[in-house]
Amino acid sequence: MRHFADEMARAGQPVWLYRFAYVSEAQRGANMGTLHGMEIPFVMNVPAGIVEPAKVTPTDKAIADLASHYWVQFGLTGDPNRAGVPNWPRHDSAIDRLIHSPTMASSSAPIR
16 A cells, blocks of 8 residues: 555655554454554544444544544545644655554554
């Protein structure tokens, strides 16, 4: 994915990368981490799609609210950023930054 992002950025296209690592609080200890596609209920703002509604915590809901805001903003404007949410930096192959859940904060952690 990073190679594709690098090529798109080189072509002048705006690119944002993310690593979704958030595990709902009800699933912690049951999974070795987040599984492929587990961000979908969060970006759709329905964390109850992966756990019983009664087990959705305020933190689960906060991550879902934030992830959903990014995706909706990107769909509306082509840029996930807006006032009131942490900045999601554009991909720059020289810096190799991305946004990383569980905190949804900018990170310079290597992408693997």
